[in-house]
Amino acid sequence: MGSYETACRYFDQASRQVGLSRNMQDLLRTPEREVKVEVAIERDNGEIATYIGYRVQHDSSRGPMKGGLRFHPEVDADEVLALASLMTWKTALVNIPYGGAKGGISVNAGQLSPGELERVTRKFIDKIYDVIGPLKDIPAPDMGTNAQVMAWIMNQYEKYRGFNPACVTGKPLELHGADGREEATGRGVAMITRDALDHLKIDVAGVTVAIQGFGNVGSYTAHFLDEFGAKVVAVSDASGGIYSADGINIPKLIEYTKDTGAVKGFPETEAISNEELLTSNVTVLIPAALGGVLTSENARDIRAKCIIEAANNPTEPEADEIFEKNGVVVVPDILANAGGVTVSYFEWVQNRQHFSWEKSRVRSELDRIMNDSFELVWKIATDKKVSLRVAAYILGIGRVGRATVLGGI
Numbered sequence: 522m523g524s525y526e527t528a529c530r531y532f533d534q535a536s537r538q539v540g541l542s543r544n545m546q547d548l549l550r551t552p553e554r555e556v557k558v559e560v561a562i563e564r565d566n567g568e569i570a571t572y573i574g575y576r577v578q579h580d581s582s583r584g585p586m587k588g589g590l591r592f593h594p595e596v597d598a599d600e601v602l603a604l605a606s607l608m609t610w611k612t613a614l615v616n617i618p619y620g621g622a623k624g625g626i627s628v629n630a631g632q633l634s635p636g637e638l639e640r641v642t643r644k645f646i647d648k649i650y651d652v653i654g655p656l657k658d659i660p661a662p663d664m665g666t667n668a669q670v671m672a673w674i675m676n677q678y679e680k681y682r683g684f685n686p687a688c689v690t691g692k693p694l695e696l697h698g699a700d701g702r703e704e705a706t707g708r709g710v711a712m713i714t715r716d717a718l719d720h721l722k723i724d725v726a727g728v729t730v731a732i733q734g735f736g737n738v739g740s741y742t743a744h745f746l747d748e749f750g751a752k753v754v755a756v757s758d759a760s761g762g763i764y765s766a767d768g769i770n771i772p773k774l775i776e777y778t779k780d781t782g783a784v785k786g787f788p789e790t791e792a793i794s795n796e797e798l799l800t801s802n803v804t805v806l807i808p809a810a811l812g813g814v815l816t817s818e819n820a821r822d823i824r825a826k827c828i829i830e831a832a833n834n835p836t837e838p839e840a841d842e843i844f845e846k847n848g849v850v851v852v853p854d855i856l857a858n859a860g861g862v863t864v865s866y867f868e869w870v871q872n873r874q875h876f877s878w879e880k881s882r883v884r885s886e887l888d889r890i891m892n893d894s895f896e897l898v899w900k901i902a903t904d905k906k907v908s909l910r911v912a913a914y915i916l917g918i919g920r921v922g923r924a925t926v927l928g929g930i
């Protein structure tokens with residue numbers, strides 16, 4: 522099943538609960554604009570390389586559109602559209618004044634030199650600068666992009682529009698970034714994990730956790746869960762996974778991956794595959810890499826009691842049904858990983874006011890929004906006897922629907 526079809530299935534389930542008319546469903550589902558551009562650069566060896574770049578602007582009824590930019594070989598129009606729609610429901614769920622967008626380039630960033638990566642980024646902005654901007658559509662980091670890429674985006678955009686730091690978030694601190702943005706998604710995932718465990722009457726101290734993906738989101742999630750006293754027993758990345766029944770030393774693993782670029786070979790752990798990680802004997806499973814990893818093929822083998830979707834779109838609808846039947850609690854992506862866009866919003870607010878917040882303020886405002894959003898979603902799920910995913914969509918779609926009706930077409 523394609524990524525957008527998956528996103529639509531979840532949308533349909535919730536919009537039936539909200540009681541949206543067919544016409545309103547069509548309106549909310551349809552993206553406002555889809556852009557597909559050629560991104561051609563000269564590689565270091567003098568050869569021409571041509572990539573395809575995408576930006577989908579899904580909905581702006583609640584404010585400027587917001588969403589990450591992904592550099593990955595599997596990026597395509599269908600995936601970007603699905604992820605853009607998730608951003609619309611996510612920004613509404615945490616009640617920040619944005620709509621949803623997403624972008625990406627189908628490229629293996631790991632195979633480009635820093636100079637090539639910079640040229641790809643700048644060329645992409647040359648092609649889309651007209652349709653983005655601080656009050657239109659604000660990109661941010663996602664898989665394969667980071668603060669350096671955001672700095673190049675800001676610099677290239679400013680060549681057309683002048684000083685404009687609020688045109689992109691997730692920037693380096695030295696270039697108007699927000700202290701606390703880099704850790705925000707992982708911190709939010711860890712907070713939400715603790716909230717979910719509280720409601721399930723499981724103590725976070727000593728709880729066993731497996732995390733797929735050890736990039737920005739996976740590593741910060743591990744860091745904060747480790748601080749809360751959880752026992753992270755398995756982690757993986759594109760190179761494979763590692764396992765230790767006694768718990769992995771997370772601070773040391775973070776240092777190790779800074780040197781080696783991968784988790785494999787970390788001392789006092791055994792090697793496992795990514796599939797073995799997903800089915801390992803843990804209480805909490807956190808997919809924090811690619812989408813579509815929990816499928817009808819592996820769902821029955823998942824032993825975790827609780828799945829926290831740090832990655833976007835990691836669960837196929839058939840797997841979701843199996844989890845519901847088996848009593849596995851799934852905290853959906855649009856709630857679990859909303860910490861990133863929330864602190865992106867704080868960065869944008871600071872940039873627009875030309876005033877910086879202390880990191881402690883960023884953290885406490887983030888924690889409040891994540892905890893309040895979790896409680897609201899949990900209450901809807903309990904009151905309406907629906908899954909947390911349907912409850913999260915009910916909250917997001919309801920807010921977007923009301924804004925659309927109030928604003929008029």
Ligand SMILES: NC(=O)c1ccc[n+]([C@@H]2O[C@H](COP(=O)([O-])OP(=O)(O)OC[C@H]3O[C@@H](n4cnc5c(N)ncnc54)[C@H](O)[C@@H]3O)[C@@H](O)[C@H]2O)c1
Binds near residue numbers: 733739831862
């Ligand atoms: N960065 C953010 O602020 C943010 C916000 C919300 C959601 N997300 C989502 O979180 C997920 C991870 O994003 P990120 O920013 O940490 O990306 P990243 O590029 O920093 O890290 C990705 C990690 O996934 C691993 N990976 C790649 N392919 C894999 C595979 N086939 N099997 C196992 N691991 C694999 C990589 O090795 C790396 O460890 C994505 O789904 C992204 O959309 C990110």
